[in-house]
Amino acid sequence: MVTIYQNYISKTLKIHQRLMSSSTQVIFRENLSAPAYQPGFVEKDKYHKWEHNGLFEAQNGSKKPIFSMVLPPPNVTGKLHLGHALACTVQDVIARRKRSLGHNVLWLPGTDHAGIATQGVVERYLQSTQKTTRHLLGQEKFIKEVLKWKDKHGNTICDQLRSLGCSLDWSRQSFTMDSRHTNAVNTAFIELFKKGLIYRRKALVNWCTNLNSTISDIEIENVQIKGPTDVMLPGYQKPVKFGLIFSFAYKVMDSDEEIVVATTMPETMLGDTAVAVHPNDERYNSLIGRQVFHPFRKTPMPVIGDEFVDMKFGTGAVKITPAHSKIDFEIGQAHQLPVYQVINEDGNMVHCDHLFLLKNRYECRELILKTLKDIGLLRDIKPHEMTLPKCSRTGDVIYCLPKEQWFVMCSELNKRAVEVLKNGDLKVAPDKFTKTWLQWAEDDRDWCISRQLWWGHQVPAFKCSVDDSHVVWIACTDMNTAKLEASKFLRTMPAEIKAVRDTDVLDTWFSSGIYPFAAMGWPENLDKDYKLYYPLSLMATAHDILGFWVHRMVILGLELTGSLPFKDVFLHGIICDSKGAKMSKSRGNVIDPVDVINGISLEKLREKTEDMNKQGVLSANEMKKAIAYHKANFSGTKGIPECGVDALRFTLLSQDVKSHFVNFDVYQCNANKLFCNKIWQSVKYTQISFDKLRNTKDEITLNDLTYFDKWILSKLAYMVEKVNNSMDNYDFHLAAKALRTLIYSEFCDVYLEATKSGFESDNVKTGYAHAHTLSAVLNTSLRSLCPFMIYLTHELIPKIPAFENNIIHNFNDLHKTCLDNPMTEDFISWRDESLEKQSERLLKTLNLVRELKGLYGISNKIKPSIAIDTTDETLAKDLELNRAVVLNLTRCSVLNLGEAPKRNYVQAPLDKTTKIGVEILGDDFNNTILSARSKLEKKIKKLEQSLAKLEEKFSNSHYLTTVPQWTQIMDREQLSNKKEELDNLRKMLSN
Known part of the structure; x- marks a missing residue:
């Protein structure tokens, strides 16, 4: 049977006729100066030169195909963490590959003002360094402190992104609080308000007392409590015990009967307005429609029947507190129950019996339990597994309260979000997240977009009234405009109208939701970047913000620009430690990628962690956990070994980033640094081997290739095809595996060793055949590796010895640089599966x-x-x-x-x-x-x-x-x- 290789010979005979009858000139390159791979030496000054030469800048006049992305903007006051490193490496590999395929790539960088995160960091910093709070400073002085912090730390993460090698177009850098973006945010709000899609109403919100603001669901960390647990909370001198469930009785009026209910928050019973049971529960259905007596309000409450009640849980009877539970609020609306707010924004009790009035909710809890016991209504206290909702920014326990807020009406917007996915206009990869998308898009709940913060985009709306009556809200940024518009509704002269701008700020997710088009120039500058690069080619981000960010970009993009902001979405996993635990400050297992890149001793890790506590970045408890984690995981190596950028990037992409979670192991990263050294040594070996040919010259043809030359070329062809297919499907781990197998296991461990006897023999043709093969395989494999290991490949590819004409290719090797992606069709003819199977038995032997x-x-x-x-x-x-x-x-x-x-x-x-x-x-x-x-x-x-x-x-x-x-x-x-x-x-x- 004729092999693929023999077919190739016959098909390309004419192409190589000239090469088969002439000698080829050896091109010697600069030798490697260092005896081994040193990340610091290889990475030094390269990025600065790339940026200075505009290597990553998109070209507006280019006729190349367009590929555009935006970097999900990291917090302006943040520092690079492994989650950023994973996300940025994924996007950078995509951007670099697109450039290598001839695209005009815009990958736009930016930073997010990150209202809650930034305000929280600066507050902790002020508390730690100046022993003061924002309330003592006042809003104006506090905002100045935030701006000072931003000026000092704002570029840190951008510099770290540069060190990671991210090929971003820094000439177009954006910030979500700059004047251009602020104008876009105001325009978006006003347009949506005028369309009737933004409105104001009183509703239940997630409330953080420490921040004194509403927060979104994504800022809540649900902590599992297995049983009675003491928890220290900000602002409290002693721990609060959670993990208990309390049962107490409500007496049925005009009867000796009682209904026992259970709760983990007994203080909320002051706001109870009903007791609910399942309509089919034989124990209670005779009580439905009757009333129970509230012991502190001294008023009756109805017993209602509702199918939401789980008959098997607890006593089968549930207290209903519409003011402080979202589920209870919905039940209350269905049954037309009153809403009694009994906990205020400071976490104190209000609108209640004087015995509890203005007491802190946890003090009140103890007092209520004592009082219930004294009056004979407390029935039981048991250990209870529960989920404790905590603010991820402050550590405070979140509770619900009713408050006037701004909302985006999502029902119609969501229908379009469903439609674009179902008709194929929008594609979400991996497919498994389609269900998550539909869950978000088919949810009719409206989106609360206001926050009670001091740092952020102030809501562009004025409360207009005459004598504090007949109130109307006007969306605009100018007081005179507000009065003029309000006069049309209030039927009075503008001068008689009192207009006060809302002090709330907008949810950061709102300003981020318009980011893809605002960063491109919307709404004013639509002729340049917006026209050329919008909609984006791809949105790549972590799957945990699919609903909070990606979905909202789609609904706002469709409504405000009339088109999808992007047609393809790629979602990657969340970074975890080597044991699979999600990295977080509360666990203490966060690893700074800079420490992985540069290496750090255990002692320096401790000093750094303690300094982060002093700066207010870590709480005392988070600091202790971090130090314990470092000691448990890095004592063996006395810290984190220096790995370099390339090993870090390759390690991150060696895992399946499509998985929900992506584990990171420092020791695997160090092993990949050794892989870098293996590559370094293979280039040194090639240089030495070529040097043996310096004083010889011989004519060789394709027929002079040896058994192992043909074998490694077949393996090379397989690797190029596998890498290209895997990269197209975002299966970076498969591409990384194919690269490592070819370079490490097949090229370095087998082929290089197989060439030693050939270079040492008297047969010059064999040496030349090996040299041609070495040069071609190294050049091709390192170009395939280039998007993963950017610094090492840019250092080594120009130093691979070459030939004026390499017989392995039908193109000139000298023209192939780091930016040229090896194409499958250029190598597929070298694939010889029968030879591979044959050689497999030889190698097993x-x-x-x-x-x-x-x-x-x-x-x-x-x-x-x-x-x-x-x-x-x-x-x-x-x-x-x-x-x-x-x-x-x-x-x-x-x-x-x-x-x-x-x-x-x-x-x-x-x-x-x-x-x-x-x-x-x-x-x-x-x-x-x-x-x-x-x-x-x-x-x-x-x-x-x-x-x-x-x-x-x-x-x-x-x-x-x-x-x-x-x-x-x-x-x-x-x-x-x-x-x-x-x-x-x-x-x-x-x-």
Whole structure:
């Protein structure tokens, strides 16, 4: 059968005719100065030169195809964390690949004013350094402090993004509080208000007392409490106990009966307006429609029937507090119940019995329990598993209260968001997040967009009235305009109208929701970037903000610009530590990528963590947890070893970023630094090998390529195809695996070793064939690797020795740079699957020889004879053809094809057709055998135990339903490898 390689020869004979009859000139390049890979040396000054030369700037006059993205804007006062590193690396790889394919790429950077996060950081800083609060300073002075903080720290994260190698177009950098974006935010609000899509009403909101503001669901961290737990809260001198459920009775009026209800928040009973039971609950259905007596308000409350009640939970009866529970609020509206607010914005009790009035809610809790006990209504207190909603910014416990707020009416907007997905105009990848999208888009709840903060976009709306009556709200930014517009509704002269601008600010997600088009020039400058780059080609971000940000960009983009802001969405996972725990300050397991890049000692880690506490970034509790985490995880290496940017990027993308969670292991990152060094050494080896040809010249053709030249070229063709396909599908981990397998396992570990005998032989043609192959494989593989390892490849590709015309390609190697992506069609003709299968048996044979040598303690300095007895004619032919390479790869002296001598040889079967024998040198043959068998038996036993643990995992339903899919895939791969290894060891033991 004619092979793919032979087909290629016949098809390209004319193309290579000139090359086959002429010599080629060797192009020597600058030698590598350092003996080993040093990240600091390789990365130095490169990014500055790239930015200075405008390498990442989009070209408005270019006729190339357009590709545009925006960087999800990080907090202006933030610092780079591994979540940013993952997100930015994913986007950077996409942007660099698009450039290498000839696109005009705009990847636009920006920072977010991040209202809650920034205000919280600055407040903690002021408390820590000046022992003051924003309330003591006042709003004007506090805003000045925020601006000072921004000026000092605002560029930190941008500089860190540069250090990570992010190829952003900094000439177009944006900020969500600059004048252009502020104008866009105001315009968006006013337009939506005029369309009737923004309105103001009183509703239940998530309230943080410490911030004195509403917060969105994403700013809530739901902490699981397993039982009675003391929790320190900001502003409290003693801990508050959670994890208890309290049962008390409401007396049925005109009866001796009572209904017992249970709650984890007994203080809210002051605002109860009903008791609900299931209509089908036989215990209570006779009470539906009757009334119970509230012991403190001294008023009756109805017993209502509602199917939301779980008959099996607790007593089957539920207290209803519409003012402080979103579920209860909805039930209250359905049953027309009154709303009694009993906790105010400061967390104190209001509108209640004087016994509890103005007491803090937790003080009130203790007093209510005591009073209920005294009057004989407290029935029980039990341990209870519960979810405690805490503000992720302050650590305070969140509660609900009714408050006038601004809302976006989402019902009609959401219908369009559903439609664009279902008709294929919008594509969300991976597909599994389509369901999440629809859950958000099919939710009719309106979006609360106002916040009671001091830092942010002030709501562009004025409360207009005459004598504080007949109030009308006008959306605009100018008081005179507000009065003029209000006069049309209030039927009076503008001068008689009192207009006060709302002091609230807009939700950061609102200003971020218009970011894709506002950053491109909307609404005023539509002729330049907006016209060329909007809508965006892609939105890439973490899946946890699909609803909070991506969905809102779509609904606002459709409404305000008339088009989707982007047609493709790619969602990646959330960064976790090596044990799979989500990284957060509360867990103490956050790893600074800068520390991974530069390395840091355990002592310096501690000093840095303590300083973050002094600066107000970490609380005392968060600091303790972080120090404990560092000690537990990095004591073995006395800190975090220096890994460099390239190893960090490659490690992040070696995991399946499409998974819900992406684990990061510092030690894997350090291993990838060693991979970088392996690449460095392979270029040094190539330079040395080319140097051996300096004084020789020979004419070679494609026919002079050796067995292993053809093999590595076939493997190269497979890698290029695999990488291109994987990158197109955002399967970066598969691309990374293909690159590592080719470069590390096949090129460095096998092919380079296979060329040594060729360069040392007297056959100059063989040396030249290896040189052409080395140059082509290195150049191509490093160009494929370039989007992952940007600094190393830019350092090494120009230093790979080359030829004026390389016989491997039908193009000139000298014209191929880091920015040229290897195309599948340029290499596919080199793919020879029959040769790969053939060589696989040869390499397995050599691996078994090495395993036998290792088992019997034969050093590589001692070169024994080997005997290979096989009935496989192809294998025998390959062994004979590559005799010198076989001996070099196995570190042996003599290869005998045939049965091994009976004395002083140990043997093991490769399979039914082939048996390998290795000579045992020395006089102590029997003891060597016994020692090896003992070692082998121990190894087999250990492997069997390891296999049993792995197999037990896959029989556990909890593992199958909770462990991330990518982790399961890796475990299955490990299971398969261990089974194969065990099988081989048992074969060795049987001989």
